Amino acid sequence: MPISILWDPHRSVASVAGTLEVSTVEEFRTYMDSLSAGPPGRLHVDLGGVTFLDSSGLRELVRLKRRLDGAGSTLSVGGASAQVRRLFEQTGLDGAIDLRDAPLGIDADPAPS
Incomplete structure (x- = not known):
């Protein structure tokens, strides 16, 4: 599962591609845990490249x-x-989750829609 990460001083953007399901969720968790270990801020997860998501991906x-x-x-x-x-x-x-239509990137509006 390819995950690319971009940072700016106020947020991180993780662009995920492929499947987010039982066989890939551990890799996703490892990336997200490392991103969320820093100081408080915003984390955007861009699912634009995700072709399949199952309940384990949702749970994560x-x-x-x-x-x-x-x-x-x-x-x-x-x-x-x-x-x-x-x-x-x-x-x-x-x-329950701030779900936006548009892909999220560093240039995206940081305020919730």
């Missing part, structure tokens, strides 16, 4: 949100395909 995003909330940081998720967005909506997670 919820775990990441809880970890960031506890550290005084925030999580935004953007760029999800229609299929991935439907999964968020069907599980009610679209109301």
Whole structure:
């Protein structure tokens, strides 16, 4: 699972590609834990390159949100395909996680939509 990371002084952007599911979630967790270990800030996860997301991927995003909330940081998720967005909506997670339509990059608006 390719993950590219960009930083600026106020946030990190993790662009994920491929599948985020049971066989790749541990790799995703390792990357996200290293990003969330720093000082409080914003973490944007861009799912624009994700072709498949299962319940283990959703669970990991919820775990990441809880970890960031506890550290005084925030999580935004953007760029999800229609299929991935439907999964968020069907599980009610679209109301629990800051889910944005557009891909998130360093130049994206940092304020919640």
